[in-house]
Each structure stands twice: as C-alpha cells, then as structure tokens.
Amino acid sequence: MQPLNLCDFCLSPLEVSYDYKSMAKAVSREKLSGGPRSMWRYRDMLPVEGKEVDIGTGFTPLVKADNLGRELGLNRLYIKNDCLNPTYSFKDRVVSVAVTKAREFGFDTIACASTGNLAASVAAHAAKANMKAYVFVPSEVEPGKLIGAAIYNPVLVTVKGSYDDVNRLCARLVEQYNWGFININLRPYYAEGSKTLGYEVAEQLGWRAPDCVVAPAASGLLFTRIWKGLDELAMLGLIEAVNTHMYLAQANGCSPIVNAFQAGSLHVHPVEPDTIAKSIAIGNPADGYYALRVARQSGGGACAVTDEEAITGMKLLAQTEGIFAEAAGGVVIAGLKRLVALGVIKRNELTVAFITGAGPKTQEIVSDIVQPFAVQPNLESFEEVLGARV
C-alpha cells in the first residue's frame, strides 16, 4: 500500500473503503462503550493497523446547553465541545489517525499546511511519535496559534500569503521531499479521523443521531465526515436510520460553499478570504461539492454570518455555557441563532452544535471584553467604585 491521495485517472481525491460486513461483526454497542475514553474506542472502524499515536484525543463532552438553548429558543440543544482535545481543537482526531498511518508507511517526517490549529496538532503528535515535523502557516496567523505550534518544537515555517498560497507551496514540496504530508498524501486517512465526532455524538446521545447538526465548514470535509460517521453507525446497525438535517456555517468573508448553496449550484466558486475566522478561511474548499451534497440530501442547509455576529456568538456561548470558543465557534453559534430565528430549526428538535476549536489561541479578537474595575486594596475604595452595583 502507498500513501496516495488522488485518482490517477480523474485526479479526484481518493477515499478509504471498508469491508462493512467484517466491521459489523467486529463492533457492537457494548464493545464500543467498553473501550477507552478516547476516539480510539472506535479503532475497529478506522483505517489503521499499527499501534495508534495517541495524545489523549476524543470523547470530549457533549454538553446539554440549557442556558444557550433558552436564549435561542431551543429545548434540546447540545454543544459538542471539541475545544477540550489535547491541542485545543478537533484536529487532534484527524492527525492522530494520519500520524499513525504515517508511521505504518515508514515516514520519519510529517508536515502540513495549516491555518494554525493543524500545525499545533501535527507538531504535538510528532513529539509523541518521535518524528520530525515541518509545519507551514500563513505569516498573518494569530500569534497565539504560532506559539501553540512552536511549543512542540517543529520546524515552523511562515509563508507570506494566504492559506491558499501556503497550500500551493506545499503542493510543490510534497513532490520534492519524502514526507508524510498530513493533509496531502495522507489525506484519505486524515479525513477518516473526523468521523469519530459523529460516532461520539451518537453514542453520547444514547445511540441515536441528532435531529439537526450545525457545524463549521472550511474545506467542507469535517461536515461531510460527521454525516459519514452517523451514516456508518446506521449501516452497522448500531443506531436507527439517520434523518439528521445537516447545516453548515461559514463567515461572510469566506463563504464559497454557502454562496453555491444559495445559488442552487453544485459548483463552488473560489473566493479570497477576508474574515477574522481564520481557521475556516479556505477560499477554495476541496470538499465543497461533497458538503453541498450532504447539506441538500439531508434536508439541511447553509448560512453565513458577519464577523460581528461571530464575535457576538463567541460571547454568547461563553456567557451562557462557560465555553470559550475560537471565532469558528462563534460562526456556528451565530449561524444556529439565525437558523432558529428563521424557523428552520424548530424548538423541540434535538440539535447539536459543533465547537471545534478553543478561543484562547485567538483571544485578541475579543480583547474589548476586558473592562475591569480598578480599585485600591481596601474596602473603602471597593465600595466607592462598586458599592452602587453590589
């Protein structure tokens, strides 16, 4: 087996295929529930053979969000809080699978093009696996994300340009160097890691699929894999048939998939990203076509929100549920708010919103929130400044 990611003939992305009959014999609700409290409880449903490279990823909380639900008008709202992975984003799921596979292929060096979160995850997994890591990020990535990657001591390369420019460079490098590029030649395996989000949510809901899902979309891959995870569970007889409506959310400043959805087209026309939600600022989404198909076939939809709405969404999530998400999470909450206000998502539908990255890495975008009351270290001063408020 070789690390290939494109079909020789049509140059389409290659996908992992499974023997579902054998898989069905190997898994059961009881066996899965008895596994480790990590994404690797689903090992029998992932495309790996060797020992997993695991830094403790997955089985993150699915929180019943009653406070946020009240604000939005939803009785059964849950937040899948994937901020709580080891490097603070869902990327640990995909990287864990890809690095496990990289080791199987015999690579001693792994690499990636990233907007920041992936870089941190790749660097952390390389440290754990005793491999060398090269991570490439746009030069304008938030400082917190650079630190979040650099702490694991990869070769950190900043590229002058957008993420798409970084990607162009990496497309050349993969031809020159015998590296396992997590999101290029290891892409088919990487992609499968996201399925575990769908598996976990269904298991955490008591082995059922949600009525509605709202998730962020950049390349569109995560969105399609949540759906695939739910669909596979149904195929394996572990949950009932899936009738989940899948909704994707993007920022107005980079919403090529939403544009295509609203135009009724399956053609995703690239855009130049211009948004604070940098982790989902992919102008030319490789899986946009597939994400559109999932949104349409599931009876779901797509919506885009402004950066201001995204920031409001971040604050709302933090101030109702105690979860500090990055801007992509704000996009999800703002998108959810709109879908409920429009009556698209109904009050009693069991809805799961996916929060895929933590806020502290990009905290400067909400720095206006800091408005402390300054007092002297004595009671008089406290009462002078705040007495009327207490």
Added chain:
Amino acid sequence: MVKRQVMFTFPQELIREPIIYTLSHQFKVVTNIRRADVSEDKGWVVLELEGEEKEIEQGIAWVTAKGVRVDPVIGDIVEG
C-alpha cells in the same frame, strides 16, 4: 520534464476564451484535461500540465495574469 496537476477556475468573462488552447501553443506545455464543469457563467477544469519546469511556471503565470485562478490539485483539507 515534470507533471503538475492543477485546477483552473474561470471567471464569467473568460469562460468563452480559448485559454487552455493558447497556453499549450504559447508555451511548451502539454495540457491533459481530466475533469471539468463549465456552464454559461462559471467553470473549472482539472488538468495535468507536462513540460519543462520553467515552461510550466511561465505558463501558469500567464494563465493567472489573464484572470484565471490556479490551484494545485492535492485535495487539501484544513478547517476548524
């Protein structure tokens, strides 16, 4: 000789222009179309370019200067 897999995305005003034909005549580049979706107002073409590195680079620069977006075909994935 090298091969490069790329995706051309055409804006509406260039849909009817023979960009790929001109590319292969103006530069020593063999163009081999693998997939495409073209309508009246938009279109993309996935193709393989084969030639000397320098010719391909110059050809891509020319196509980009015409207003066509050129992306590598690598099935990239980053988000969240």
